[in-house]
Amino acid sequence: MTAPPSPELDALLAGYRRFREGKWHPEHERWAALREGQAPRVMIIACSDSRVDPAQVFDVDPGEVFVVRNVAAMVPPFEPTPGHHGVSAALEFAVQVLNVREILVMGHGMCGGCKAALTQELHGTIPGEGGFIADWIAMLDEVRGPIVEEFGTTGRQAERAMEQAGVKVSLANLRTFPCVRHKEAKGELVLRGGFFAIADGVLHLLDEDSDAFRPVT
């Protein structure tokens, strides 16, 4: 059954027509070249949140960044167990096939996934009713304790601490993948952490030496 037209589809198609006229046509040569293949030098792992589109934040053109987005911008640890490992598959492709030079994990402010990890409001729910999210963000459980101890489970201070800790968890998990570890050790791959503050639109980069996020000027 084909879904009938809707205001949502109309809005998407109006955008598509703007894209075709305004961006696609002037750059059709770029698109023709991209037909031959992609060679992005950067992989970005970001949240699915509708407010933090990496292509928009970094103003990149098609073909420039290989992007994975999911709840809370998480990278799971290397787990060669049965299952459908979407992030791991994309990571493997980016690192081993596309040979990206850098991977940026970009967390963000007002992240619902991080907030739920903090409050544990979905704890105990079943798959389809919050259980998939609860299981996914349980990856943040390891950093939750100290944050709750210092800031509690609500409020922006606690949330921001969790949002930024999540980036560090993903970076640590990235380094559990042998191919990532190997390439980083050889200097063929650079890992970075970032944080996009929605309220003021400022990007922060993680300085791993001092363990602090600093605003990009």
Ligand SMILES: [Zn+2]
């Ligand atoms: Zn988010």
